[in-house]
Each structure stands twice: as structure tokens, then as C-alpha cells.
Amino acid sequence: MARSKVDARREHRITMEIVVDTYTEEECAMGWYCYLEDQLSFPFKARVRKTMDASPLKSGEHVTVIALAHDQLCRVAIFVMARHGEREIVVPLAQLVPVGADRNTREVVADWHYWHDQGYSF
Structure with a gap:
């Protein structure tokens, strides 16, 4: 994936x-796991921003x-548990965008999207 414009504030x-x-x-x-665990407010509604092979x-x-999914699952990327219908x-x-979530949750997910979309990895 091509890198998007660098966001100096977010990078810092x-x-x-x-x-x-x-x-x-x-x-x-x-x-990343500890940051997300500390900052995200669960539950929150989300919209799928793009189809991904892993989902x-x-x-x-x-x-x-x-x-958040178990930390053992988050060694390659960050995964979450989501309710989809009855399952x-x-x-x-990286696939989800918060909808109606609090400001902090939206910003934290945007941080992860930025990291992921820039092509960074663990």
C-alpha cells in the first residue's frame, strides 16, 4: 500500500x-496493545472501511x-472482538472506523489506521 501524507503531529x-x-x-x-487497551472505550459501533482478506x-x-482480541493474536497486527449479527x-x-464513539476512541483508532496505512509494522 502506498504511504499517505506524513502527519508530523501523529508521527510524534x-x-x-x-x-x-x-x-x-x-x-x-x-x-500498541497497551496503548489501545488503555485508550479505547468499549463497546463502540464501527463501520467497515474496506474489505480485507483476514476478515x-x-x-x-x-x-x-x-x-481487543487476546494479546497473543495481536503480535502481527491489532485485532478486535466484534459483534456481527448474533456472532x-x-x-x-485496520478494517474498522468508529461511528458515534467518543473523541479519544476515534483518535486512537485513527492513530492505528495511520500506522497501518503508512506501511509500518511491528
């Missing part, structure tokens, strides 16, 4: 608050995000 926050003092892929993944959801569908499924956070 990610570097200084989320991945600061992380030296390995596992430390970086845990930095059964289609663009435009709506879900309720109920929790609870695990989906990539």
Missing part, C-alpha cells in the same frame, strides 16, 4: 507515546466492537 505522538523504548517486534506490538466483513457493514468474530482494527 506514536513515536513518543506508543513505540518509545521498543526495540523488538514483540515490544512494539505490546506497546469476513464487507465494506460498509456495521459491527459493535466489544474488546462474535475477530477482525483487524
Whole structure:
């Protein structure tokens, strides 16, 4: 995926608050996991922003995000537990956009989208 325009303010926050003092892929993944765990307000409604191979959801569908997935699942990317109809499924956070969530939750998810869309990885 092509990198989008650099957001200096967001880059600084990610570097200084989320991945600061992380030296390995596992430390970086845990930095993101702890940041999201501390900052997200569950549950929140979300819209699928794009179809992804790692998920059964289609663009435009709506879900309720109920929790972060187990930290062991979040070693490669961040996944969340979502209620979709009567089922609870695990989906990539990069696929979802909060709808009607509080400001902090929207910003935190936007931080993850930025990191993901820039092509960064753990």
C-alpha cells in the first residue's frame, strides 16, 4: 500500500507515546496493545472501511466492537472482538472506523489506521 501524507503531529505522538523504548517486534506490538487497551472505550459501533482478506466483513457493514482480541493474536497486527449479527468474530482494527464513539476512541483508532496505512509494522 502506498504511504499517505506524513502527519508530523501523529508521527510524534506514536513515536513518543506508543513505540518509545521498543526495540523488538514483540515490544512494539505490546506497546500498541497497551496503548489501545488503555485508550479505547468499549463497546463502540464501527463501520467497515474496506474489505480485507483476514476478515469476513464487507465494506460498509456495521459491527459493535466489544474488546481487543487476546494479546497473543495481536503480535502481527491489532485485532478486535466484534459483534456481527448474533456472532462474535475477530477482525483487524485496520478494517474498522468508529461511528458515534467518543473523541479519544476515534483518535486512537485513527492513530492505528495511520500506522497501518503508512506501511509500518511491528
